[in-house]
Every structure is written in C-alpha cells, then in structure tokens.
Amino acid sequence: DAGVTQSPTHLIKTRGQQVTLRCSPISGHKSVSWYQQVLGQGPQFIFQYYEKEERGRGNFPDRFSARQFPNYSSELNVNALLLGDSALYLCASSWESGGRTEAFFGQGTRLTVV
Amino acid sequence: AQTVTQSQPEMSVQEAETVTLSCTYDTSENNYYLFWYKQPPSRQMILVIRQEAYKQQNATENRFSVNFQKAAKSFSLKISDSQLGDTAMYFCAFMKYGGSQGNLIFGKGTKLSVKP
Numbered sequence: 551d552a553g554v555t556q557s558p559t560h561l562i563k564t565r566g567q568q569v570t571l572r573c574s575p576i577s578g579h580k581s582v583s584w585y586q587q588v589l590g591q592g593p594q595f596i597f598q599y600y601e602k603e604e605r606g607r608g609n610f611p612d613r614f615s616a617r618q619f620p621n622y623s624s625e626l627n628v629n630a631l632l633l634g635d636s637a638l639y640l641c642a643s644s645w646e647s648g649g650r651t652e653a654f655f656g657q658g659t660r661l662t663v664v
Numbered sequence: 665a666q667t668v669t670q671s672q673p674e675m676s677v678q679e680a681e682t683v684t685l686s687c688t689y690d691t692s693e694n695n696y697y698l699f700w701y702k703q704p705p706s707r708q709m710i711l712v713i714r715q716e717a718y719k720q721q722n723a724t725e726n727r728f729s730v731n732f733q734k735a736a737k738s739f740s741l742k743i744s745d746s747q748l749g750d751t752a753m754y755f756c757a758f759m760k761y762g763g764s765q766g767n768l769i770f771g772k773g774t775k776l777s778v779k780p
C-alpha cells in the first residue's frame with residue numbers, strides 16, 4: 551500500500567514568490583495535517599484538515615493557507631515567501647482527527663527560499 | 665499551552681548497549697497521548713511508541729520501552745540492544761486526548777548515534 555506521498559521533494563524559490571506543496575494521504579485516511587520543520591528543530595503544527603474542513607491552525611501568519619480536496623489530498627500554499635520560510639514541510643495523514651489513530655508522515659518537501 | 669522539552673541535544677551509545685532518552689512536558693490536561701517518533705536521514709517521521717496518559721502501564725514495543733511518570737510529567741524512552749539502524753533524530757511529542765483536533769506538539773529532538 552502506498553504511504554503518504556508529498557510533492558515535490560525539493561524546490562527552490564525566490565523571496566516574494568508563492569509556492570504550493572501537495573500531499574496525498576494513505577487511502578482511506580480523511581485527516582491531513584501540515585507541519586513545518588526548521589533545521590535543528592522539531593516540527594511545528596501549521597494546519598489540520600478533516601473531511602475537507604479546517605480543524606486546527608497553528609501560530610503561522612496568513613501568508614500560509616491550505617485546503618483539502620474531495621479525494622482527501624491537500625495543498626499547502628505559502629505567499630510572499632521569506633527567507634525564514636526555508637524548512638522541511640511535512641504532511642501527516644490519519645484515519646480520524648482526534649489522535650486515537652496513528653498519524654503517518656510523508657518524506658516531506660524541502661523548501662529553500664533564496 | 666502545552667510544551668515538550670528534550671534536554672539532551674545529542675547522545676551516543678555503543679551497539680548492543682542500552683540508552684535512555686529524556687522528555688518532560690507541561691500540560692494542564694488530564695488525558696492525553698505521548699509519542700516517540702524517529703526521524704532517520706531519509707526525513708520520514710516514524711512512530712516508535714505511543715502512551716495513553718490514562719494507562720498506568722508503560723508501553724513497550726520490542727526493544728523500545730517508556731518510563732511514563734504522570735505526576736512528574738516525564739516520558740523517557742529506553743532503547744535496549746541498540747542497533748546501527750537506530751541512529752536517527754528522536755522526537756518526543758504530545759497530543760491532547762479527544763476533541764476534534766489532533767495536532768502533535770514536538771520537542772526539539774535528540775540526535776542519537778549508535779557506534780559499532
């Protein structure tokens with residue numbers, strides 16, 4: 551069975567640009583969460599979506615937005631990129647939203663802003 | 665707000681020996697989950713072990729076990745018979761129990777090196 555897949559694996563953007571990251575959850579999983587992991591730190595929660603509705607938002611500026619599609623895949627958008635947005639962006643999927651089932655992570659998208 | 669603290673940025677252990685990674689957390693919640701995740705150089709977070717706060721019995725998974733001290737808000741991970749493949753970053757994480765939101769709060773991690 552395919553795990554959580556994220557695309558692209560790496561990308562380089564210029565300050566001020568916009569970026570879209572994509573995540574396909576494990577088949578049957580309805581919850582998708584996004585995390586930002588800056589080098590040398592633990593992941594920080596950005597968003598959670600369940601059944602296409604936002605269930606949680608971390609302490610990130612409005613430049614960050616996300617959505618979930620009817621097939622439960624998800625996109626994370628970041629506008630007006632800053633150097634500080636350079637990080638590994640992780641997507642996690644789970645069958646439900648409340649933590650009673652395991653969250654499975656993808657391999658992440660490494661974003662470099664220059 | 666909940667916080668998770670890992671006070672050991674780096675640790676090393678000889679192959680086949682035992683190592684313990686420390687984690688403390690702060691919360692006013694009574695029911696919650698605690699996790700240890702492993703992140704090898706491949707970057708993918710892998711769940712190592714999970715503990716539900718209402719369960720007094722410490723969780724075990726093969727060579728991995730935890731020492732959960734709820735009153736002290738401590739959640740350490742013991743790795744027995746360490747193997748070279750255990751070399752990775754290890755993150756302790758917290759999640760509130762129930763509700764509609766299930767986001768993880770991570771510590772800063774401990775880099776574990778297993779030496780042959």
